[in-house]
Amino acid sequence: MISPLDHAAMAEARAHHDRLTKPRGALGALEDVAVQLAGIAAVSPPPLPEPVALAIFAGDHGVHDQGVSPWPQEVTQQMVANFLAGGAVANAFAGQVGASVTVVDVGVNGDLPEAPGLVSRKVRRGTADLSLGPAMTEAEALRAREAGAEVAERLVAQGARCLVTGDMGIANTTASAALICAYTGKQPGEVTGRGTGIDDAMLAHKIAIVTRALEVNQGRDPLAALGGLEHAAIAGYLLKAAELRIPVILDGVIAGSAALAAAAIEPEAAGYWIAGHRSAEPGHTAALAHLGLRPLVDLELRLGEGTGGLLAHPLVVAAARVLHEVATFDAAGVTDKEALA
Ligand SMILES: O=C(O)c1ccc[n+]([C@@H]2O[C@H](COP(=O)([O-])O)[C@@H](O)[C@H]2O)c1
Numbered sequence: 531m532i533s534p535l536d537h538a539a540m541a542e543a544r545a546h547h548d549r550l551t552k553p554r555g556a557l558g559a560l561e562d563v564a565v566q567l568a569g570i571a572a573v574s575p576p577p578l579p580e581p582v583a584l585a586i587f588a589g590d591h592g593v594h595d596q597g598v599s600p601w602p603q604e605v606t607q608q609m610v611a612n613f614l615a616g617g618a619v620a621n622a623f624a625g626q627v628g629a630s631v632t633v634v635d636v637g638v639n640g641d642l643p644e645a646p647g648l649v650s651r652k653v654r655r656g657t658a659d660l661s662l663g664p665a666m667t668e669a670e671a672l673r674a675r676e677a678g679a680e681v682a683e684r685l686v687a688q689g690a691r692c693l694v695t696g697d698m699g700i701a702n703t704t705a706s707a708a709l710i711c712a713y714t715g716k717q718p719g720e721v722t723g724r725g726t727g728i729d730d731a732m733l734a735h736k737i738a739i740v741t742r743a744l745e746v747n748q749g750r751d752p753l754a755a756l757g758g759l760e761h762a763a764i765a766g767y768l769l770k771a772a773e774l775r776i777p778v779i780l781d782g783v784i785a786g787s788a789a790l791a792a793a794a795i796e797p798e799a800a801g802y803w804i805a806g807h808r809s810a811e812p813g814h815t816a817a818l819a820h821l822g823l824r825p826l827v828d829l830e831l832r833l834g835e836g837t838g839g840l841l842a843h844p845l846v847v848a849a850a851r852v853l854h855e856v857a858t859f860d861a862a863g864v865t866d867k868e869a870l871a
């Protein structure tokens with residue numbers, strides 16, 4: 531269902547870049563983004579990737595019982611209310627780029643009152659503790675994937691031409707680290723980080739929990755056994771966007787680990803994703819390297835919610851804009867050094 535990027539459009543975008551009034555390659559990695567957007571849209575120049583929509587997938591985690599996060603689990607639910615009230619950092623950044631914000635409950639451990647902007651697709655009230663056994667069944671992971679796919683489809687039907695991933699789930703950096711180990715072969719000590727902010731003793735314990743999770747779940751489907759409901763939903767969102775040929779800007783380590791799962795299901799889909807930023811979580815760097823993605827912004831953010839993805843959106847728009855608006859050497863009467871050779 532997912533087509534490869536359009537190589538003819540990509541070649542045309544590259545060739546056009548070389549006719550524009552700038553030294554060849556002078557826009558660095560931004561040129562690659564423009565070429566990728568052309569490949570995604572199958573046309574050069576590609577349409578500007580706007581309007582943009584953010585979906586924040588929320589879920590809770592049984593592994594929270596193991597003391598891997600300094601924050602109480604209720605904060606997941608409380609932050610959902612904050613997103614819906616417009617008070618979170620993600621709302622501020624979304625406002626700046628004109629992004630709509632949709633919050634999706636795929637597994638919050640609590641009853642959320644209906645609200646505009648909230649999509650209720652609760653699969654279960656949080657996952658089971660991945661350090662004791664599988665976090666969820668494969669059927670539950672599939673339902674969460676379907677919820678993510680449905681949200682992507684809906685946002686695109688409403689006019690979005692770029693999607694951003696967002697997540698909310700206390701303890702989800704533990705699940706992310708476990709997923710990254712499973713998909714990249716890295717060791718827990720290399721990819722487990724401080725999440726929302728834990729001390730050295732808690733970090734050592736978190737690494738031990740990730741190690742145990744990998745042991746007890748050996749041979750199982752990693753996404754279901756180790757992931758969170760929000761990871762599975764983000765995987766479904768990423769795969770549906772690729773099917774619809776819509777670019778997705780990935781946020782931090784939760785999106786990165788979900789993208790590993792999605793790429794394992796459908797490798798071609800990774801061509802449709804752009805790494806918005808590099809999170810402070812060490813596992814994120816490992817995930818991006820495995821996916822072959824280069825982050826656009828590197829500010830040691832470790833918030834999630836889609837904040838890093840939203841910050842990168844203007845860069846992605848700028849990449850496409852160059853191919854629309856910049857004059858060629860011929861048109862502007864500027865001497866092209868390359869053409870002289
Ligand atoms: O996006 C990231 O890379 C990121 C890094 C660290 C923490 N977070 C956010 O913090 C929460 C998880 O942190 P923790 O320490 O409870 O595992 C969850 O709501 C994430 O959105 C997000």
Ligand SMILES: Cc1cc2nc[nH]c2cc1C
Pocket residue numbers: 601605609697698699726833834835
């Ligand atoms: C306050 C808070 C806000 C968040 N946003 C995403 N993850 C979060 C975790 C906490 C703890």
